[in-house]
Amino acid sequence: AQSVTQPDIHITVSEGASLELRCNYSYGATPYLFWYVQSPGQGLQLLLKYFSGDTLVQGIKGFEAEFKRSQSSFNLRKPSVHWSDAAEYFCAVGAGGGADGLTFGKGTHLIIQP
Amino acid sequence: EPEVTQTPSHQVTQMGQEVILRCVPISNHLYFYWYRQILGQKVEFLVSFYNNEISEKSEIFDDQFSVERPDGSNFTLKIRSTKLEDSAMYFCASSAQGQFSGNTIYFGEGSWLTVV
Numbered sequence: 623a624q625s626v627t628q629p630d631i632h633i634t635v636s637e638g639a640s641l642e643l644r645c646n647y648s649y650g651a652t653p654y655l656f657w658y659v660q661s662p663g664q665g666l667q668l669l670l671k672y673f674s675g676d677t678l679v680q681g682i683k684g685f686e687a688e689f690k691r692s693q694s695s696f697n698l699r700k701p702s703v704h705w706s707d708a709a710e711y712f713c714a715v716g717a718g719g720g721a722d723g724l725t726f727g728k729g730t731h732l733i734i735q736p
Numbered sequence: 737e738p739e740v741t742q743t744p745s746h747q748v749t750q751m752g753q754e755v756i757l758r759c760v761p762i763s764n765h766l767y768f769y770w771y772r773q774i775l776g777q778k779v780e781f782l783v784s785f786y787n788n789e790i791s792e793k794s795e796i797f798d799d800q801f802s803v804e805r806p807d808g809s810n811f812t813l814k815i816r817s818t819k820l821e822d823s824a825m826y827f828c829a830s831s832a833q834g835q836f837s838g839n840t841i842y843f844g845e846g847s848w849l850t851v852v
Contacts, residue, residue, distance in 0.1 A: 665740070665827060666779070666843035712779060723769070723781025723792055
């Protein structure tokens, strides 16, 4: 069965600084990988996804993520964070095949300090 | 931008009562999903629904749970006899194709269920 590990429960970053959120997955074949963001009181918004092809994927809001098969990682990055980026970030992996469910990590809570 | 809407946003119910959570998926979408997030824990897949039947379900989705698409627009999750441990945020989601066909899966804002 697939699993996702987000090792950082909380991360604090200064506004304008760069950000990297870690995600490691466990899955036997080529995974489908996703990053979602959840702002307080909001639903889950897809930031970006990796299905195949270029291992560096660009998402919304200036985020990008890099799939590294050798490290089983899909880390999320942003060169310069804004106060509005404060939220909960979830990495997820899917097994593929139509309606299969996603397996989410426990999330990383991002705090932006002035 | 089209969105998935969920009602109610928050419901408090007595243990043992039946609860129905409602969702209106995006109108041209074909796949529908329910996920659950217990407070402080990760989001968990419950069930997916396509062509008027369940496609996949997790071990969480036991006989207490059922889903239905009663008309062309609504998608409901019913919990037959709620337990304290059913207290969670329930997310509805939909996608135009299966979520691994390259299409985005859109989530609603969630329905927070509190069982007392």
